Amino acid sequence: MGRERDDSRGKQTWDAEVAGRGVMREVAPLPVLEVSAVAKVYRDPMTLKPFTAVEGISLSLRPGEIFGLLGPNGAGKTTTIKMILGLTRPTRGTIRIWGREPQDRAARMRLGYLPENPCFYDHLSAREYLGLVGSLFDLSSGTARRRADELLKRLGLEADARKPLRKFSKGMTQRLGICQALLNEPDILILDEPMSGLDPIGRADMKQILREERARGATVLMSSHVLAETETLCDRVAILHRGRVLEVGEVQGLLGAGVIEWEVTVETISDAAAARLRGEGHRVDAAGRNWIVRVREAEELQEVLRGFTKDGVFIHSVEPRRPSLEEHFVRAIQESGAGRA
Amino acid sequence: MNRVLAIAQNTIREAVRERLVLVLGLFGFALLIGSQALSPLALGEGRKVVIDFGLAGSMLLATLLAVFLGSSLLHKELERRTVYSILAKPIRREEFILGKFLGLWVTTSALLAAMAVILAMVVTVAYGDTPWSILGSVGLSVIELGIVTAVVVLFSSFTTPALTAFFGICAVVVGHFAEDLRYFASRGAPPLVRALTETVYWTLPHLSVFNARGLAVHGIPVEPERMLFALAYGALYIGGLMIFAGTVFRRREFR
Numbered sequence: 001m002g003r004e005r006d007d008s009r010g011k012q013t014w015d016a017e018v019a020g021r022g023v024m025r026e027v028a029p030l031p032v033l034e035v036s037a038v039a040k041v042y043r044d045p046m047t048l049k050p051f052t053a054v055e056g057i058s059l060s061l062r063p064g065e066i067f068g069l070l071g072p073n074g075a076g077k078t079t080t081i082k083m084i085l086g087l088t089r090p091t092r093g094t095i096r097i098w099g100r101e102p103q104d105r106a107a108r109m110r111l112g113y114l115p116e117n118p119c120f121y122d123h124l125s126a127r128e129y130l131g132l133v134g135s136l137f138d139l140s141s142g143t144a145r146r147r148a149d150e151l152l153k154r155l156g157l158e159a160d161a162r163k164p165l166r167k168f169s170k171g172m173t174q175r176l177g178i179c180q181a182l183l184n185e186p187d188i189l190i191l192d193e194p195m196s197g198l199d200p201i202g203r204a205d206m207k208q209i210l211r212e213e214r215a216r217g218a219t220v221l222m223s224s225h226v227l228a229e230t231e232t233l234c235d236r237v238a239i240l241h242r243g244r245v246l247e248v249g250e251v252q253g254l255l256g257a258g259v260i261e262w263e264v265t266v267e268t269i270s271d272a273a274a275a276r277l278r279g280e281g282h283r284v285d286a287a288g289r290n291w292i293v294r295v296r297e298a299e300e301l302q303e304v305l306r307g308f309t310k311d312g313v314f315i316h317s318v319e320p321r322r323p324s325l326e327e328h329f330v331r332a333i334q335e336s337g338a339g340r341a
Numbered sequence: 342m343n344r345v346l347a348i349a350q351n352t353i354r355e356a357v358r359e360r361l362v363l364v365l366g367l368f369g370f371a372l373l374i375g376s377q378a379l380s381p382l383a384l385g386e387g388r389k390v391v392i393d394f395g396l397a398g399s400m401l402l403a404t405l406l407a408v409f410l411g412s413s414l415l416h417k418e419l420e421r422r423t424v425y426s427i428l429a430k431p432i433r434r435e436e437f438i439l440g441k442f443l444g445l446w447v448t449t450s451a452l453l454a455a456m457a458v459i460l461a462m463v464v465t466v467a468y469g470d471t472p473w474s475i476l477g478s479v480g481l482s483v484i485e486l487g488i489v490t491a492v493v494v495l496f497s498s499f500t501t502p503a504l505t506a507f508f509g510i511c512a513v514v515v516g517h518f519a520e521d522l523r524y525f526a527s528r529g530a531p532p533l534v535r536a537l538t539e540t541v542y543w544t545l546p547h548l549s550v551f552n553a554r555g556l557a558v559h560g561i562p563v564e565p566e567r568m569l570f571a572l573a574y575g576a577l578y579i580g581g582l583m584i585f586a587g588t589v590f591r592r593r594e595f596r
Contacts, residue, residue: 042596079596085429087595108431115425121351123358135347136430180426190429 030099032188032219033061033084038093040079040243053079055243056093061188061219066210068230068251069223070329071240077223078116080240081192084221085113097188109137112186116193116223118177122166126157126176129165130183137184144183151179155205170197178209189213191222195229207233231325239332246332255328259320262301264293267314277304290316344432345440352444356410362452365402369456372398373463388468389558392460396475396554399456400482404489404513407449411493412505414441415590425595435587438498442583446490450483477563478553484575485551489513491582492546498590515541516548546578 040054054076061067069077082088084095086102097107120129127148134144152158155175160168168176174197181189194210195203203226210220210233224230230237231251238248247254269277269291274284282304283294295301301318308315323331356362376394379387418424428434457479465471492512496505515522519542526538550571553563 082595087425087428089594105431105433108429111429113426113429115422115429117422118426119421119423120426121355121423123355124351128354132347132351133426133430136344136427136432138343138431177426 031060031096032063032098033059033221034094034096035059035080035084036094036096038080038083038090038095040076040083040088041091052243054083054090057240057243057245058093059238059245059248061221062236063219064214064217065235066214066220066222066233068234068237069221069240070227070230070237070325071223072333074242075240076243077240078192079243081190081221081223084190085111109184110187112181112184112189114174114177114181114189114191114194117170117196118173120165120173120176120180122164124165125162126152126165126168126179127161129176130179133180133183139184147183147185148179151182154209155179171199171202174198175202178206182209182213185216187218189218189220189222191220193224194222195224195226203229227326227329228324237325239329241333241336244336246336251325255323255325259298260296260323260327261321262295262298263317263319263321264295264301264304264308265316265319266291266293266308267316269308269311269313273307273311273313294321345436345443348427348432348437348440349444349447352414352441353448356445356448361410362406362448365406366452366455369399369402369452370459372402373456373459377463377467388464388472391464391467392472392475393554393558395456395460395463396478396482396557399453399460400485402456403449403453403482403486406452407445407486407490408493408506408509408513410448411445411490412497412502412509414445414494415497416502416505419595428595434591434593435583438494438587438590439583442490442494442586445494446487449486449490453479453482453486472557472560474560474562475557477568478557480568481551481553481563481571484571485548487575487579488516488546488548488551488582491579491586495582495586495589498586499593512545513548516546517552518549519545519547520549547574550574 036058038054038057039052042051042053043049044051057076057080059067069080071077079088083090084097084102086108095102097104097111100107102108121132124132127145130148130151131141131144134141134148137144139147149158149161152161155178157172157175157179160172165173165176174194178194181191189210191210194206198206207229210222213220222230222234234251236248236250237254239246265287267290269284274291277284277293280300281296282300283292285292285294293304295304305315305318373391373395376391376398377387379390379394415424418427424437428437457475461472461475489509489512493505493509496508500508522538523542526535530538553567556563
């Protein structure tokens with residue numbers, strides 16, 4: 001499992017006495033979604049040669065969190081999602097949605113799913129498609145119509161509700177995908193690359209919707225390549241590579257409180273001073289009329305600042321720079337041994 | 342049942358909006374009107390020829406519709422990945438297959454019924470009396486279409502459109518000649534061929550059970566006993582095929 005930091009059990013609490021008999025009882029909230037040591041091995045239909053798409057993945061989702069599934073192409077994200085949805089069966093391991101199997105109808109009643117690059121029946125209109133989805137969730141036609149209208153309005157598709165889906169652009173199809181995933185007001189929302197095909201405004205809308213769903217109490221599991229947006233959106237992430245979990249944990253926990261470097265912005269410094277700083281191993285770059293000096297260690301920072309003060313250099317700002325999720329992700333993949341497959 | 346009906350309704354919409362049904366319907370209409378041209382050749386038996394030709398032509402078109410729409414029924418869903426969103430919803434795979442079957446059966450039966458109405462109108466206008474006897478024959482053909490549709494849905498649940506169409510057509514042809522095959526095999530064929538023929542005879546549907554065109558042509562109604570037998574046989578056969586198709590589809594992996 002690599003450097004797993006799964007802290008999903010961290011919220012187990014101990015209840016006090018039960019019925020005054022001094023009995024201690026563990027009250028662990030039922031995991032919303034639990035993936036335990038799941039593996040998926042495909043066989044080539046011609047040669048029967050096995051191919052391991054997922055190898056022993058374990059995840060546990062808490063109620064009301066946004067959980068990101070990150071990884072390069074072929075990491076096993078989509079296969080994991082398909083196993084959670086019951087579209088494909090695990091070769092080993094178990095998946096439980098509120099303690100139920102993925103194929104269980106009661107479990108699926110509480111799920112919403114947006115596939116990667118979604119495609120819907122192009123002979124239907126958006127409203128007709130949502131009507132079909134409503135029937136599959138046993139919604140009355142009135143309820144389905146009301147919710148469909150609300151969602152189409154919320155996603156900006158109101159004017160195109162009667163247009164055949166074959167005339168929808170990629171972005172519109174993605175928005176309809178969100179509509180159909182939210183129609184049953186799901187408790188778990190599973191989104192495979194939700195930002196795919198969306199323009200910047202669409203991505204901002206999508207982030208807003210996901211935050212609103214979290215505020216409503218829904219748990220969101222999303223896979224994504226867009227790490228900058230994942231970092232600001234997800235409470236926890238799992239980094240997958242070649243079918244394995246490299247790391248699981250809260251975004252800030254994974255990135256650490258540590259500072260990777262300090263950026264000191266100063267006014268003009270002499271060439272000699274710049275050369276000296278470079279000689280000491282610091283990066284010195286011109287930035288307009290200012291200069292930025294990047295220092296790695298806090299102790300060295302003190303030395304550099306003292307030097308500037310002594311030379312009478314005006315210091316504009318000193319800012320710590322923390323690692324981004326993208327940098328952490330790339331490092332985790334590289335440290336796993338092979339880099340991108 | 343709502344979920345099955347929702348899938349069936351969607352299948353009907355898809356078939357109608359793809360216009361294949363309309364094209365075949367117009368073709369059938371032209372065929373029925375054109376059949377009037379044959380009546381002078383029939384030496385006073387024009388009414389019988391028109392009914393026979395009309396019923397056979399209608400059934401052929403409805404069967405072709407079942408085979409060609411049905412063969413791409415699931416393949417298209419998988420290719421476009423529309424099935425992923427649907428099967429992630431609270432619907433059993435058996436319900437999905439059953440809905441697809443029902444939708445296709447209703448579509449093909451509606452085409453057959455529409456053509457039968459046109460046939461009845463053509464005969465009524467041309468010969469002055471309504472051929473009510475075609476009702477029983479059309480009823481039996483609807484059951485036969487159910488079996489053909491179920492065969493096609495079964496094959497489409499695990500194989501390619503081309504193979505589905507091939508097996509569907511084979512089932513129709515062999516199903517209509519099952520009795521003849523068995524008769525010829527019983528007359529001096531080698532034991533292996535006889536055993537093979539017996540297997541085919543008992544496995545494939547006996548579609549000749551549903552052919553009552555001869556009675557309809559002569560204005561003889563289908564006896565209730567025959568209708569009941571055909572209904573029971575059809576229900577059992579369709580039920581068996583649907584259970585098999587549902588089992589195959591349930592085990593299918595969506596990569």
